[in-house]
Amino acid sequence: MYYDALKTFVTLAEVKNFTKTAEKLLISQPSVSLHIKNLEQEFQTQLFQRSPKFLKITPTGELLYDRAKQMISLYEQTREEILEHHQVIQGKLRIGASFTIGEYVVPALLVELQSDYPDLELEVTIGNTEEIVESVRLFKVDVGLIEGQTNEKELRVQPFMEDELHLVASANHPLAKKANITLADLNNQIWLTREDGSGTREYLEHVIRSNGLKVKSMLTVSSNQGIKETMISGLNALSLLSYKVIERDIHHRQLTILSIPDHTFKRMLSSVHSPIMASKKNVAAFMSALHQGSTP
Numbered sequence: 001m002y003y004d005a006l007k008t009f010v011t012l013a014e015v016k017n018f019t020k021t022a023e024k025l026l027i028s029q030p031s032v033s034l035h036i037k038n039l040e041q042e043f044q045t046q047l048f049q050r051s052p053k054f055l056k057i058t059p060t061g062e063l064l065y066d067r068a069k070q071m072i073s074l075y076e077q078t079r080e081e082i083l084e085h086h087q088v089i090q091g092k093l094r095i096g097a098s099f100t101i102g103e104y105v106v107p108a109l110l111v112e113l114q115s116d117y118p119d120l121e122l123e124v125t126i127g128n129t130e131e132i133v134e135s136v137r138l139f140k141v142d143v144g145l146i147e148g149q150t151n152e153k154e155l156r157v158q159p160f161m162e163d164e165l166h167l168v169a170s171a172n173h174p175l176a177k178k179a180n181i182t183l184a185d186l187n188n189q190i191w192l193t194r195e196d197g198s199g200t201r202e203y204l205e206h207v208i209r210s211n212g213l214k215v216k217s218m219l220t221v222s223s224n225q226g227i228k229e230t231m232i233s234g235l236n237a238l239s240l241l242s243y244k245v246i247e248r249d250i251h252h253r254q255l256t257i258l259s260i261p262d263h264t265f266k267r268m269l270s271s272v273h274s275p276i277m278a279s280k281k282n283v284a285a286f287m288s289a290l291h292q293g294s295t296p
Helices: 003-015 018-025 029-043 059-087 099-104 106-116 129-137 199-210 224-232 243-251 281-293
Strands: 048-050 055-057 091-098 120-127 143-147 156-170 189-193 215-220 239-242 255-258 265-273
Touching: 003 018, 003 029, 003 059, 018 029, 029 059, 055 059, 091 099, 091 106, 091 129, 091 281, 099 106, 099 120, 099 143, 099 199, 099 224, 099 239, 099 243, 106 120, 106 281, 120 129, 129 143, 129 265, 143 199, 143 281, 156 224, 156 243, 156 281, 189 199, 189 224, 189 239, 199 239, 199 265, 224 239, 224 243, 224 255, 239 243, 243 255, 265 281
Parallel strands: 091 120, 091 143, 189 215
Antiparallel strands: 048 055, 143 265, 156 239, 156 255, 156 265
């Protein structure tokens, strides 16, 4: 590509001085001479008449001057259009999300992204936290959203939202009718929880261990909806679920929140991605929308 040579030639034709051309283009004077020499060899013509006192463009130089300005303009316009093309948020963005986030946080985010970036093709994979981290590590998804943290040191983890969980039971559970509930009331209860690898299960197990609670039995259901439906169907069990998961069920009085004075259950929801994904424009746009959406 003779862009640099043509740019040098046009500048020299206008300022008519090798030294001033070099200063204007921030290159050395020998570089100016070399560019002109290469063009003269390429077009097999003399472009300038030189003498110690003057520099004059030749007739063939005049012809090249007009064409060179057109070529430079076309090159720079094309370069700008290509740069603008790469700035456009389009193509495919693969998002991995743990169940709570994928089912109750991501939907609203997808609506916003589709509105802001109509050319962006969105693909969402939902799994438990452990599965999503693995998908990010293996580049099966571009970015993951998980409940809590991960020990994968090669990945970047960034909190984006605080999530509050609540003890929940059916309206017919004996504790739902009790005025004041204490931690001691949680002993020897049946618990409904998610499968191993779930961030929600990991948090529940932490609560049980840290408070020294005795568990009567632990029933595993691999979906939030399955846990809720089991309690609504009449099983007198407890569960610990995000408020985002139970909000509608509480509103319709199908489930009841069991409040314990001076006790709250909070965790962070986090994004996770490989460092090499940070420069990907689709990922950057998603991260921006994610953090703006989580700002109160």
